[in-house]
Each structure stands twice: as C-alpha cells, then as structure tokens.
Amino acid sequence: MSVLYIMLPAALLIAGAALYAFIRAARSGQFDDVDTPAYRILTDDDAPSGDAP
Amino acid sequence: MSAAAVQTICTHCRLSVPSGLVRIGDANQFCCAGCETAYTLINSCGLENFYALLDRSGSQLDRPKATRRAYEEFDDPTFRSLYCRTVPDGLLSIELVLEGVHCVACIWLLEKLPGIAPGVVEARVDMRRAALRVTFDPARIALGRIARLLDSLGYPPHPARGLAARQARRIEDRRMMVRLAVAGACAGNIMLLFFALYAGMFEGMERGYEQMFRWVAMGLNTICLIWPGRIFLRGAWASLRTQTIHLDVPIALGLYLGGAWGIYKTITGSGDIYFDSISALIFFLLIGRTVQQSQQRSAADALELLFSASPTIARRVTPDGTVTDVPTEALAPGDIVEIRPGDSVPADGAIVWGESRIDLSILTGESKPSRVGPGDAVPAGSVNRASLLRIRVESTGESTRIGRLLRLVEEASQRRASIVRLADRWGAWLLWILLGLSAVTLAIWWHAGPAIAIDRAIALLIATCPCGLGLATPLAMTVALGRAARCGIFIKGGDALQSLSKPGPAGTVVLDKTGTLTLGRLSLVRWIGDETVRSLIRAIESQSAHPAAQALCRGLSPSTNSPLPATGVIQHSGAGIHGTVDSHSVIVGTRMLLTSLGVSIDDAMEAHATLAVHDGLSPVYIAVDGRCVAIAALGDPIRPDASIAIESLKARGWRINILSGDHPELVESVARSLGMAPSQCRGGVSPEGKLAIIRDLSSRGRVVMVGDGVNDAAALAAATVGIAVRGGAEASLAAADVSLSSEGLSPIVQLLDGARRTMRTIHWTIASSLAYNAVAATLSMCGLISPLLAAFIMPASSLTVVAICLRSGAFRFTSAIPARARSHDTTPSLGEMNTSSTNPLPERAIA
Numbered sequence: 098m099s100v101l102y103i104m105l106p107a108a109l110l111i112a113g114a115a116l117y118a119f120i121r122a123a124r125s126g127q128f129d130d131v132d133t134p135a136y137r138i139l140t141d142d143d144a145p146s147g148d149a150p
Numbered sequence: 151m152s153a154a155a156v157q158t159i160c161t162h163c164r165l166s167v168p169s170g171l172v173r174i175g176d177a178n179q180f181c182c183a184g185c186e187t188a189y190t191l192i193n194s195c196g197l198e199n200f201y202a203l204l205d206r207s208g209s210q211l212d213r214p215k216a217t218r219r220a221y222e223e224f225d226d227p228t229f230r231s232l233y234c235r236t237v238p239d240g241l242l243s244i245e246l247v248l249e250g251v252h253c254v255a256c257i258w259l260l261e262k263l264p265g266i267a268p269g270v271v272e273a274r275v276d277m278r279r280a281a282l283r284v285t286f287d288p289a290r291i292a293l294g295r296i297a298r299l300l301d302s303l304g305y306p307p308h309p310a311r312g313l314a315a316r317q318a319r320r321i322e323d324r325r326m327m328v329r330l331a332v333a334g335a336c337a338g339n340i341m342l343l344f345f346a347l348y349a350g351m352f353e354g355m356e357r358g359y360e361q362m363f364r365w366v367a368m369g370l371n372t373i374c375l376i377w378p379g380r381i382f383l384r385g386a387w388a389s390l391r392t393q394t395i396h397l398d399v400p401i402a403l404g405l406y407l408g409g410a411w412g413i414y415k416t417i418t419g420s421g422d423i424y425f426d427s428i429s430a431l432i433f434f435l436l437i438g439r440t441v442q443q444s445q446q447r448s449a450a451d452a453l454e455l456l457f458s459a460s461p462t463i464a465r466r467v468t469p470d471g472t473v474t475d476v477p478t479e480a481l482a483p484g485d486i487v488e489i490r491p492g493d494s495v496p497a498d499g500a501i502v503w504g505e506s507r508i509d510l511s512i513l514t515g516e517s518k519p520s521r522v523g524p525g526d527a528v529p530a531g532s533v534n535r536a537s538l539l540r541i542r543v544e545s546t547g548e549s550t551r552i553g554r555l556l557r558l559v560e561e562a563s564q565r566r567a568s569i570v571r572l573a574d575r576w577g578a579w580l581l582w583i584l585l586g587l588s589a590v591t592l593a594i595w596w597h598a599g600p601a602i603a604i605d606r607a608i609a610l611l612i613a614t615c616p617c618g619l620g621l622a623t624p625l626a627m628t629v630a631l632g633r634a635a636r637c638g639i640f641i642k643g644g645d646a647l648q649s650l651s652k653p654g655p656a657g658t659v660v661l662d663k664t665g666t667l668t669l670g671r672l673s674l675v676r677w678i679g680d681e682t683v684r685s686l687i688r689a690i691e692s693q694s695a696h697p698a699a700q701a702l703c704r705g706l707s708p709s710t711n712s713p714l715p716a717t718g719v720i721q722h723s724g725a726g727i728h729g730t731v732d733s734h735s736v737i738v739g740t741r742m743l744l745t746s747l748g749v750s751i752d753d754a755m756e757a758h759a760t761l762a763v764h765d766g767l768s769p770v771y772i773a774v775d776g777r778c779v780a781i782a783a784l785g786d787p788i789r790p791d792a793s794i795a796i797e798s799l800k801a802r803g804w805r806i807n808i809l810s811g812d813h814p815e816l817v818e819s820v821a822r823s824l825g826m827a828p829s830q831c832r833g834g835v836s837p838e839g840k841l842a843i844i845r846d847l848s849s850r851g852r853v854v855m856v857g858d859g860v861n862d863a864a865a866l867a868a869a870t871v872g873i874a875v876r877g878g879a880e881a882s883l884a885a886a887d888v889s890l891s892s893e894g895l896s897p898i899v900q901l902l903d904g905a906r907r908t909m910r911t912i913h914w915t916i917a918s919s920l921a922y923n924a925v926a927a928t929l930s931m932c933g934l935i936s937p938l939l940a941a942f943i944m945p946a947s948s949l950t951v952v953a954i955c956l957r958s959g960a961f962r963f964t965s966a967i968p969a970r971a972r973s974h975d976t977t978p979s980l981g982e983m984n985t986s987s988t989n990p991l992p993e994r995a996i997a
Contacts, residue, residue: 101359105366109339116335123327129320133277136254137261 162189195266203255221297223463233309243285246307251280329378333436336374337429343367344426368416371425375409379432395578404615411608424612427940431617434948442624464496485543494533499541501526506536591931613926613940618919618947626955630908633961638891646871646887650905653803656851663810665858668786674705678758679780689714689731737773749773766819793824795895840865907960915951922947
C-alpha cells in the first residue's frame, strides 16, 4: 500500500495539469461566448438535410 | 371564401405580397424590391440554404430593414484607428454590433461572409450580444464594402462602442471562470480524500496514510480559501467597513474560522476536520454568484445595440467653411456639424441651416419622419431623411438625450432585485443568531474542556453557513428569467418579477390603446352598401400611398389579379381621391369631398356613417357615377385576445386603466367594447400627461404600464414595472423592465402568473434552506454533528434548493405548439380580414 505515497502526488499532479489547461483556456477567451456555438452546431453541415420541411 | 388560399407569401421575408406586385405563374413572389434584391443576392452567393433554415426555425421575422446607407465613414483612417485592431499577417479585426440578428439562419448567413466577400478572412457571431467579429485584409477589401454588404443582407452594422468597459467585464468574467475551476477542482479532490478518510473511520486506517490525506486536504483547502474564497472575505470586509452587514459576513466567518481551526487540528494531528464541507461550500456559493452576475450582464448586453447605433464620425464645419471628418468623441458644444441625408445625427443640437425631415424612430418609435427647419432641436440618434442640414452642437456623448436614457437604464439594471437584498438584510440577523448560538454551544460544552467546546462551536458555524440562502434567490430568478425568455418574454431583472407577483393594495395595470389593445394599424372593418364596386375602388386606391387608401386596398383585394387601370386620378390632400375606372367616375373620400363634387348622400348612408362614428370607426364615403353607393368603415381593430386578457387580469386583483394619446371618444368606444367603464380610460393624453398620471398612480400603489413605445418610454420607466409590447421603439425596449416578443395581451397574463409562481418558489427555497440550517444548528449544539454528517447536510441543502428551482412551475406552460397557435390567432391573416369584410357583419368584425 505504500505505493499511495507516490500515487497521491501523481494524481494531484495530473489534476493540477488539467486545471492549468482549463485556466489557460479560460484566460485565452474560449469561454467568453458560450451561447453561439450551441446554435452554430445546427448549421455546420453545408448540405441541406433531406428531411427538412 | 378562397381568399386565404390565394394569399401570396413573399419568398424572402414570408410576409404577404401586395396584390399589385403578384406575378402570376411565378414560383418566387416578392413583397418589395428590397426582398427581391436580397433574394437574388443570397442566391447569387450560393446561400439558398438560408431559406431552408428559416423554415426549420419556424420563427416569424420582422421585415428586414436594409438602410442602404453609404457607410463612407467606415473607410476613414480615423475610424479605422478608433475601432479596428491589428492582428498578425497584416490583417485588421473589428467588432460590429448588428441590427436584426435573431435566429440560427442569421448566424449561418453571417458566418458565410468570407465566402461572399473575398478579403474577409473570418466572421464570428456572438449571438447573445448580436455582435460580429470580422477579420479582414484591408488590402483586398474596404471596411465600407463589408458594411454595405452586411446592410444589404438586412443587418445594418455599427461599430461596437465602450470597448474598454467591455474588456474589463470580459476579464472579470474570465476571472470568475478561473475561480470556479479552482474551487471545483479543490472541492472534488478533497472529497475524494475524505472518502478514504471516512472509510478509514469505519474500517481502520494506518496512521501514516491518514496523516498524509489530512495534510493534502489541508493544502488543497488552503488554496481554495486564499484563491477563489477570497471573494467572500473581501465582501465581508467591505460590508464590515461600511457597517451594513450582509450575507458575506456569516459565510466568511464560517469558512475562515473553520479553515484556521482545521489547520490547527491537522498540525496537532488529531480531531475532526471539515475541509470537505468548506471547499464544497465555496464551490456552491461561487456558482450562485456566477449565475447572478450573468443575469445582470444579459440586461446590459441588450443595451449595447442602442448605444452603438449612434454615429461614429461627424462632419465638423470649421469657421472658414471647410468640412472635416472627426470622431464624434471629439465634438464639443458650439461646434457646427453638417449632416448629410441618410446620416444620423451625432449629437443633440439645433438646426442653423437647412430644412429637412428627420426620423425619430429610434427614440420615439414614430416611423413617420417629421419636418424640421432652422431653430428646431434635433436629438442624437435621429436620422436625417431628406436634405443637407447644419446643426450647432448643444450636448454630446453621455449628456445627449439618448445618452442620458441609456445611463438611466443601465443604472436600473444594476439595481439588484429587492428580494436579493432581502436575503442580504437577513445576513445581519443571521450573523447575530449564529454568533449567539455558537456562544451558547461554547458555554454548554465548556465543562468538557475548551478544545471540545471550541470544536463544537466552529462545527456549528460551518454547518449552518447560509449557503442555500445565498444560492436560492439568484438561482430561482435565473431559472425563471431563462424560461420566460424561451416563451418570448424578456425580463430585465428580478425586481420586475417581485412587483408583478401580486397586485398589492391599489395595484393598477395601465394599458396603452394603439398597438397594445388594438392591432395598431388601420384596416377595413366594415363595408356597407354595394358589393359590386369593390374592384373599382381598389383600382383607384392602389394609386395612392395614403394609409387609408392602403388599408382599403388590403381589405378589398381577395383576388390576386392586378387592379383595373384608372385614369385621370386626382388626389385631394386629406380629403380623398377621384378618377375614372372602367368608364365609371369614382370618388372615394370624406363627406365634404363628395358634396363639393356634387354628390348627394341619402339618409340611409348617413345613418350607417353615424353608426360607424359611434363605434369609433372612420367612415369613408364612396360614390360611383355621381351617387353615394357605399360606406367603408376604417378602424384599428381590437386584438382578439384583449377582452379575455383583461378579464383574467381583473380576476387576479389588478385594476385596469387605459391611457391613450388618441381622441377621447375613440378610447371610450374601445373601453366600451371591452366592457370597461368610461371612468377607467383617458384619451388625448400627452406623453408628459401620461408620465404625470403614472407618477400619481405609483404614489398610491404598484403600477404596471404596458405600451408599445410611441411616446411611452418615459411612462414605462416611471411605472413600477414597464412592459413594452412587440414592435416598440428601441427606446421603449430600453426603458421597459419587460419586453414581449409575441403579439397580443395573453403574454401579460402569462407573465403575471409566472411572476407569482417564481416568488412562491423563492419563498420555498429560502424556507427549506433555513430548515436545513436549523437542523444543523440543533445537531451541533447537541454535539451530534460530525464531519461526515455535515458533508451530507450541506450538499443536501443546496441540492434541495436546486431541485425546487428546477421543478418550479413558473413559465412552464408554453411548449412550441401552443405558442404557434397563439401567435396565429392573435394576428389574423390577410385572408381572414378579407373574409370579414366581404360579409359585412352587423357587429365589429374582429371584436
């Protein structure tokens, strides 16, 4: 079980890396507009879908 | 009647096509040249998919309004240095605020801009703010051309103003996001560590591991307290300094005392620690704070377009007579500014030279341009429609009429809902109660030793931290506002919901007449007399642009064939029209016109006309071959849902008043047909009069003003709650607390019901979170609380609050189908109107 003394810091390091990535994303403005992408995904396909009314 | 079947819809804007423009056998029909241009443009760019998306979104569109301005100032170097940002590769980037962005199809079309305009590298839409960020190569395309293209697509662009303020806001938003992330990560990891510790409590755990877990949890919790948690410490400190205790004080007390005591416990190596509860608290509270912040932001975003719509470049006339372009920011009172036709006025001022017509629609909603001459005052934001003007600047920027209005509105949206303030006011009470309870706990347990006593007291402070209370109100409000927006009811702040929830003593709903109770446009309501002459009348009226003539044309043309040719048409200003159609002499106009042209009117026709006047309609006399054969009664029909809506408002305890600038007799006749007493309505009221009446009423109780904007902005702002109905001027939308995007009065009833339910939800959430706190306090005073129990109670309290908010019935009732049905029956199609006018009914056709 003494592997925990290595595993716990390692796990914390990984969590820290993920947090760092998120903070960088937030600071570079990736979360500035959270509304439009939800609409944009509807129109991403260029070909009109066949079942459209 | 086959009228509805024959009705033609414009291929581009989906409005009905005037019969004169219908092209038989053509698949594409257009209501105006603008639509045809837009359709051709969209097709020539290979973007036909727009129409498929339009159908899919199922939304009704406002008529696109291309302004066809020249946008010359966009090419000016000053403009470029003010609003453009240089990005790598020699490209420029600019943020434009657009009018008329409302659906998925708009985003799709706008983001296809690089394909339409070579030289545009990227176009990204921010839907919430209706903003478009364009990155372009200045060597390949001029900014003015991009602007003209956007305008021709129906999205008149304006450069985004207030960049500094928004940049600050954006940084604050990002900081909040980072805080949330850190708090979430810490809370999650501490929770994992505590799972192990709790398991160790039951199963036994080696002391080395336990100590390691405790130290790691302490480290994470300390990060959480000094980074994201600092916001509460700062809030508490500010509130202590200003001596207005609010909710932050008891929160910070519990968090930081608990944290400090936990650190002491970790270092000494024994005793209960509450790091999991503390970090989870910080995370939940930050969520509440973020939600509240975004709610306030959305109101500010709505104003941005209005602010950006004022012009950016002014043409200043120097004393020697030359004209130079200067940014509007550089204007000073006393400057002479030239305004070309089509430009908007950059500052409040008085005309020193020139005569023209100016369009005040952005301020008042009045779409008919008014005539101005030397000496007349023109406000910033109005548009010069006819000829060159020179004005002397009186006030600029923030101090203009539109600037003042904007500031007022911004202040109003900053105001927190008083129910939120109420929860804050309880902060002081809560603080004393909690301090008192922990002192009692300390006293009760002192006999067991100071360490245990302090332990229990701090456990109480942590476990009763008013987390649910901090979360309850903003969350309930945000859920309600979000759901309301999906039903087409846009509410700016929580105050409005609180005031609308119940009428209170002497609560009054004041309704404007034109456009609110009525459809707001002149229509043919009744036709009395000879049916066979209708095509003759249409032939002659189609020659005139007068509103009455157009109303007659709309009402008279069930068929789509082009009108018969009319010859020798003479218009009598304000009286009518006469001419020859199909070798019949036709006169349409007032009684005076007919008699002056030698037509005698028999008693029966006179009686019909009198009856029409009595019903609040305007009779138009129709003579064919020198004999009066029919009376067409024109009027502004009452909305079909008006009387039901008024009944249900009354049933909810509101008093109803009608205020209108229209003629008192007209207003009374509308009130009569809605079953209201004449004492409840007042006609012929000026905008200032409306304001005075609203002020007088609001000194006695809550006043809800419903108006469509023409001169209503001041009254809307003065009322407890101002509701702007669809199609109102921008100014009224800015001044109102609520704006409705669907037509008719039934949304108002929905709004009142939704508000009542929201307040009930809030009361429930506050009660439940207080109940949890009471349980936690009792447990800790009895010494029964443990970190494990606290870790259950805290999230349970927050989750209960969230659950109550989410399953609240407020603004729930509208699914897509009833919404569509409603919008259909409140806006009678042209076909229905025709049917009613072909079978002259003894009663008012629509009401």
